[in-house]
Amino acid sequence: MTGPLSSLKILDFSTLLPGPFASLLLADLGAEVLRVEAPDRPDLVRLLPPHADGVSASHAYLNRNKRSLALDLKRPEAREVVTRLLQTHDILLEQFRPGVMARLGLDYDTLKALNPRLIYVSISGYGQTGPYRQRAGHDINYLALAGLASYTGRAADGPLPLGMQVADLAGGSLHGVIGLLAAVIQRQHTGEGQQVDVSMTDCAVSLHAMAGAGYLAAGVEPQPEGLALNGGSFYDYYRTRDGRWFAVGSLEPPFMRALCQVLDLPGLERQGLVADPAVQQDLKRQLAERFEREDFDHWCRRFAEADACVEPVLTLAEALQHPQLQARGVVTDVPWETGGVQRQLACPLRFSTGLPAPRHPGATLGAHTEAVLQECGYGEAEIAALRDAGAIR
Structure with a gap:
């Protein structure tokens, strides 16, 4: 079983959450995802607690089914490796601030000259244009600037820090996947790739949905506890005698x-x-x-x-034991290459023809470097030279 996206080969330069969650969905659906990671600046998610089996549980989940290539992009030899990879990988996902990939010589205009079919997905906080394009930010900042935080929470207490990363996931990850797949479909008709510019803030703005429509069409500014679905009606949470x-x-x-x-x-x-x-x-x-x-x-x-x-309102542990979610198989066992399994959240999509079983949790940094280079045609002497030059690990 190969999965509906088995024809896609993706170079993933992203770190942390938005890009890796997007490529996790793609990998679960059968795409071949190769993470390109810096040897000297590991993805901080690798260090994020809690750890299970000596590995960050978040990293093991977010990077399931992906291979890892440790490549120092500041080295000219490393850029040559990317050039070779573009002969077989025609989708690239990156999550740097605008301009970083250009300084590395890996911007869209440069790479599309090598492969006109290249689909180049750029996920960033504020997008590739505009006065905030170079500004740092996190999920809470994008939700604030998008206006979503202004009416999320209680009128007396102000906005609430949400327990999940809405702008990162619903904004960057899911819209990134939508944009990528839309570009793939268009390429099937035109033969040409394109760059997809995904701003997590822009995508968060789109999540206003009905409240945004009401403001733009009728000038009604949403307020905390002022809408039927944000505490302004009986549609709400109610405490029981024992505090649940x-x-x-x-x-x-x-x-x-x-x-x-x-x-x-x-x-x-x-x-x-x-x-x-x-x-x-x-x-x-x-x-x-x-x-x-x-x-x-x-x-x-x-x-x-x-x-x-x-x-x-269930705790996470209670939710995963609920008969409905158990019947839907929301948890899966992912095999370690050394033996044993790790329990992880499963891909939430269901296909009548099925999906491939999870292959492995997130790989160690550079676990597949040598194998990937060999597939690109590098011989042992060339690989040794790359290692000596500090381009790979």
């Missing part, structure tokens, strides 16, 4: 009736459709009082058979 939480999303009348039936609050279902903020706050108060009368387990039993769009 439930998520209530019973927006439609049938679900609202089921909610009120389980909570024994007859007559309240009509309030769910009333847009008046005062009515919504009164409804939230009554729901909160009822949830706090019983423990988490009690409400789990009561809502287990109720079709009410109400679910318990």
Whole structure:
């Protein structure tokens, strides 16, 4: 079994999270991904705790199914290696600030002259153009500048630091994969590659979706707890007597009736459709009082058979043990090359023809350097010369 993307061969120059998560998805779908890593500046994710089997668990997951080539791009001999690789790898993924690849002689205009079919995906915080293109940033900064943080959180307490990297993953990673695959499809028709410019901030702006549409078309500025889906209505989280939480999303009348039936609050279902903020706050108060009368387990039993769009807020450990997620196979065993397995999150996509089984966790730095060079036609003497020159490790 090869996977739907088995025809793609990708050079991955990215580090940390956005690029590696994008290439993880591609590798899980069968693409051949070769990480090009600096020998003297390892990806910081390699050092990120916690460690399992002596390896960063995050690195082992994010770099599953990929090979590693340790190459010092500051050396002219290393750039010659990239030139040879471009004869067989016609997709490149990079995540440097704009201008870095140009200083290395590996910018899109230079490389497309060597391979006009090259698809060159650049993921960065603010994109390849604009006054912020050279500015440093992290996920929290992109969400702030994109305006998303302004109405995420409680009115009294301000924005919340989210536990997941929304701009990195939904912005950089997923949009990067979409752009890459769109360019592949266009190349099938035109025979030509192109550069795909992915700004994590731009992509975060697109996540405003309905709130953004409301502002642009009607001038309605979203506020914390001012929308139906950000705490401005009963669509919210409710604490139980023992300090756990439930998520209530019973927006439609049938679900609202089921909610009120389980909570024994007859007559309240009509309030769910009333847009008046005062009515919504009164409804939230009554729901909160009822949830706090019983423990988490009690409400789990009561809502287990109720079709009410109400679910318990689970810990990660509880979520991975949930019957629905277990039935979907969201966890997989990835074999170590030396024996044994590591449990990891599985590829979330399902294909009727199946996907190839995971081959190995993230490789050690430069684990495949010699094999890759041999595949490019380098002989033993040439490889030794590259090593002596400090171009490889």
